[in-house]
Amino acid sequence: MTIKEQQDNIIADFEVFGDWMEKYEYIIQLGKDLPLIDPTYKTDDNLIRGCQSKVWLHAEMQGDKLVFTADSDAVITKGLVALMIQVLSHQAPKDIANADIYFIDAIGLTSHLSPTRSNGLLSMLKQIKLYAIGYQAKSVQQN
Amino acid sequence: METATAKNTIWPDVELIRNEFPILQQTVNGNPLVYLDNGATTQKPVQVIRAMQEYYTGYNSNVHRGVHTLSQKATSAYEAARHQVAAYIGAHHHEVVFTKGTTDAINLVAAGFRRAFLHEGDEVIISGMEHHSNIVPWQLACEEKKAHLKVIPVTDQGELDMDTFAAMLNPRVKIVSVAWVSNTLGTINPVKDIIAMAHAKGIPVLLDAAQAAAHTPIKVHELDVDFLALSAHKVYGPTGIGILYGKESWLQQLPPYQGGGDMIKHVTFEKTTYAEPPLKFEAGTPAICEAIGFGAAVAYVTQLGIHKIQAYEHQLTEYAVAQLKTIPELRLIGESRHRAGAISFLIGQHHPSDVGVLLDQQGIAVRTGHHCTQPLMDRFECPGTVRASLALYNTTADIDRLVAGVQKAVTLLG
Numbered sequence: 001m002t003i004k005e006q007q008d009n010i011i012a013d014f015e016v017f018g019d020w021m022e023k024y025e026y027i028i029q030l031g032k033d034l035p036l037i038d039p040t041y042k043t044d045d046n047l048i049r050g051c052q053s054k055v056w057l058h059a060e061m062q063g064d065k066l067v068f069t070a071d072s073d074a075v076i077t078k079g080l081v082a083l084m085i086q087v088l089s090h091q092a093p094k095d096i097a098n099a100d101i102y103f104i105d106a107i108g109l110t111s112h113l114s115p116t117r118s119n120g121l122l123s124m125l126k127q128i129k130l131y132a133i134g135y136q137a138k139s140v141q142q143n
Numbered sequence: 144m145e146t147a148t149a150k151n152t153i154w155p156d157v158e159l160i161r162n163e164f165p166i167l168q169q170t171v172n173g174n175p176l177v178y179l180d181n182g183a184t185t186q187k188p189v190q191v192i193r194a195m196q197e198y199y200t201g202y203n204s205n206v207h208r209g210v211h212t213l214s215q216k217a218t219s220a221y222e223a224a225r226h227q228v229a230a231y232i233g234a235h236h237h238e239v240v241f242t243k244g245t246t247d248a249i250n251l252v253a254a255g256f257r258r259a260f261l262h263e264g265d266e267v268i269i270s271g272m273e274h275h276s277n278i279v280p281w282q283l284a285c286e287e288k289k290a291h292l293k294v295i296p297v298t299d300q301g302e303l304d305m306d307t308f309a310a311m312l313n314p315r316v317k318i319v320s321v322a323w324v325s326n327t328l329g330t331i332n333p334v335k336d337i338i339a340m341a342h343a344k345g346i347p348v349l350l351d352a353a354q355a356a357a358h359t360p361i362k363v364h365e366l367d368v369d370f371l372a373l374s375a376h377k378v379y380g381p382t383g384i385g386i387l388y389g390k391e392s393w394l395q396q397l398p399p400y401q402g403g404g405d406m407i408k409h410v411t412f413e414k415t416t417y418a419e420p421p422l423k424f425e426a427g428t429p430a431i432c433e434a435i436g437f438g439a440a441v442a443y444v445t446q447l448g449i450h451k452i453q454a455y456e457h458q459l460t461e462y463a464v465a466q467l468k469t470i471p472e473l474r475l476i477g478e479s480r481h482r483a484g485a486i487s488f489l490i491g492q493h494h495p496s497d498v499g500v501l502l503d504q505q506g507i508a509v510r511t512g513h514h515c516t517q518p519l520m521d522r523f524e525c526p527g528t529v530r531a532s533l534a535l536y537n538t539t540a541d542i543d544r545l546v547a548g549v550q551k552a553v554t555l556l557g
């Protein structure tokens with residue numbers, strides 16, 4: 001699935017929720033389900049520090065796709081991280097680097113991406129893009 | 144459940160008072176706003192908003208400089224505000240320096256001590272419950288002068304360990320700088336004792352009154368405190384202004400903080416002589432409108448009566464603590480015997496930010512995080528807390544919404 005298709009799927013999933021509680025129940029569940037990052041990757045180097053909750057993000061190439069694993073110490077942040085990974089993991093670095101991320105807005109969670117929310121999600125998105133740009137540059141060099 | 148009116152015996156007028164705060168009359172995420180982040184900043188009554196609007200629409204002009212009518216009017220209003228704030232804390236007006244806020248006031252004193260009084264091997268005493276604003280300026284000063292920062296330990300209840308404090312006082316200590324009320328724990332520190340003990344050894348005391356100013360009567364002369372810092376925005380006034388109170392003798396001795404206009408008597412390239420305090424410390428065009436708003440804010444509080452506010456908030460705090468304690472798994476961080484209305488808690492293993500997000504969805508504004516007291520969080524071994532902090536316009540109905548909101552958050556977090 002493309003990044004766009006992944007986002008459209010999530011938007012469709014969220015359309016069925018009647019109220020904020022159902023929405024957050026789902027996000028919390030995602031947070032609880034997110035496979036934990038391999039503990040060896042839960043290092044300070046992989047730590048994205050929000051003011052409040054912490055996010056760990058690990059990236060590695062598998063074939064020509066960039067794969068992300070992540071964790072957070074706050075479950076709602078973790079659920080949002082899970083959504084972000086659903087959209088952006090297992091994609092080509094070039095596609096990740098160029099991706100327009102619109103689903104957060106569309107499912108009404110814009111405030112979680114605001115810089116003032118300081119949950120590390122915005123920094124995480126930036127970091128994901130940086131990894132993608134980095135791996136893209138590497139693959140260009142190799143060709 | 145008991146209703147707000149049944150509980151509130153001290154202040155039946157609180158509903159009318161709420162009407163004076165326009166911002167409280169809104170819904171957030173579909174619910175009437177419950178504002179419980181007063182420790183961070185308080186909301187402003189129309190009296191303050193109006194005073195500031197009148198300044199800009201009627202007599203905006205620079206102070207202390209002009210002979211024209213508007214400038215004289217602005218200068219009188221600015222100096223009248225200084226008198227109002229001085230009266231609010233029981234000081235003489237010439238002992239009140241306008242600053243940007245508490246942080247700026249503490250930095251002013253720390254910079255002055257660094258330049259004039261602090262030497263290698265000296266000590267500065269702060270406490271384990273200080274806001275970063277009362278840690279970092281002293282750390283910087285101590286680093287530069289190779290002096291030592293000493294920290295009064297905090298007990299498990301969240302009180303200062305006064306026996307250790309007594310033992311820490313020695314001739315090398317140049318100043319004791321502590322919070323009157325902890326912004327994270329709500330603890331009201333025994334400031335009279337602290338001042339008496341320090342003075343017995345000839346050591347001056349600075350009180351960070353940021354969290355005391357809106358909730359406790361302040362009488363600096365009775366306290367005999369040497370310096371006191373506070374921010375207007377935590378006392379129903381605007382941001383960008385606060386004060387440093389300093390005993391006259393200290394303000395005379397302390398070197399100027401910043402150089403510029405307004406703080407001078409006479410300038411030549413060879414030598415500048417300074418204005419008398421407080422102007423010696425007020426370089427540049429001050430926050431005139433904000434000072435006037437600050438004056439209006441303390442006038443507002445004075446008119447309501449700070450003793451009445453204190454009694455009301457005490458009752459409300461007791462109610463809030465009792466109600467919160469009914470929530471299983473809720474753990475209070477800070478259980479001082481003497482406490483103000485900043486109430487920190489954790490629920491089971493849930494991250495404070497998760498609880499905060501779910502309360503926000505219900506229109507309830509609390510603060511989550513470390514509250515700029517990271518060393519204190521380390522002391523209590525938590526990443527942060529959820530903090531509800533009360534003001535004069537909060538009601539038992541707000542507390543009931545908070546408790547129901549926390550219960551709903553706990554259900555959702557599972």
Ligand SMILES: Cc1ncc(COP(=O)(O)O)c(C=O)c1O
Nearest residue numbers: 244245246274276326351353374
């Ligand atoms: C105890 C305490 N000290 C200092 C400050 C800093 O105040 P300001 O940011 O207004 O300078 C605060 C504000 O959060 C506080 O609670």
